[in-house]
Amino acid sequence: MALNVETLGNLERRITISVPLQPLEAQIKQRLNQISRTAKFAGFRPGKAPIGLVNQxxxxxxxxxxxxxxxxxxxxxxxxxxxxxxxxxxNIEHKPFDAASEVLEYTATFEIFPEVAIGDLSKVKIERPVTDISDADVKKTLDVLVKQRVSFEPVKRASKKGDRVNVTLKAFLDGQEVESTGDNGIDLVIGEGGRVASFDDELIGSKTGVSKKFDITYPEDYESAQIAGKTVGYEVTFNSVSQPKYPEIDADFAKSLGIEDGDVEKMKAEIAESLKQEVAKRVSAKLKEQVFQALADNSEFDIPRAILEVEINRMMQTTEQNLKQRGADISNIRLEPSMFEDQAKRSSKLRLLLGELINKNGLHANADQVRAMVDVFSQSFERPADVVTWYYADPKRLDEPAALATEENAVSWVLTQVKVTDKKVKFDDLMGTA
Incomplete structure (x- = not known):
């Protein structure tokens, strides 16, 4: 076999290879002999046809x-x-096989993986968020849990913010009816969000049995193009007005949250512990984000186009699936590869960097670390032991927890190479609820 290697670019290579055909004749003859033993031809018993006919x-x-x-x-x-x-x-190119005589020559054009070098991380600064869980944070969480369990009771007074009203509704655009609830009323909680505020303002101050008409002019940038920048007329009839009734924070409430003995203090302690676990997840995510950015910023190399195109296709498919799940009509949406180019370059670069870092420093997760990750996954289910059994019933199911555990090892390694400083942050800021 003769070959010649050419460098076409930083990563692109082309090999020209010549393969002698004489040594292949024995393989061809052997294959034909095997076929002849079972081949069926008219006028011949199976396996008795002349080799020339088989060859033909x-x-x-x-x-x-x-x-x-x-x-x-x-x-x-x-x-x-x-x-x-x-x-x-x-990409392999050659003349038709039947045109080859003594030598089969072909060219193979391809890309190679780049030389990936982890840049100097010693001067990189990373901030570790630090926050404390206060009684006020526990109370805020309790308030949210209370609001999630709200019930409503009918009242005879006029509606106000926070009430739930049941209304029948008609909407008109340019004098034409464009929406109607028919005879079926719909429940709306006044001020709950998701609608323009001026619409909810019109729901305040009416009693059961009252009908009213009003116009709402929607903003130019309103999410629905049909009514953006237009004035819509409404006819609304109030079928009922109900005020919110929130549960008391007592033993029954604690039991509803899984505290069997109804101990309110124990419930608060468990909420605090849950918040600590969520804080730990957020801190870990913030550190990982900074580590990945540091790796990307401190290393430069070309990304093979073949890898980039695979990543772009993956992102396009994921985006299309997400749009479908949200009810979008994909036929009206044109996704272009260029829309995902920059993001794909970053994710491909990080994948190569992490692969190099993990292999070079022996950071693959061990069995104990994989099991710990499986345990984390299982805690969000009602029967954690069954989830653990499910994962270990098929070794392939361990690929995801193993990959995440290995990724955590890589992040931990990078944190030992950089300068990490603690930064005090508010709980609400960390959780994104400020």
């Missing part, structure tokens, strides 16, 4: 298979001999 019917197919196998093997040998790490699939 199957020769081209067998030759193509043998030659294709020779191309695949010779390319693999050439890559190994030249210590090339091929990224993606090669």
């Amino acid at each position: 019917h199957y020769g081209n197919q067998v030759r193509d298979e043998v030659y294709s196998g020779a191309v695949e093997k010779s390319f693999g040998d050439a890559v190994e001999e030249n210590k090339l790490r091929v990224a993606g699939f090669p």
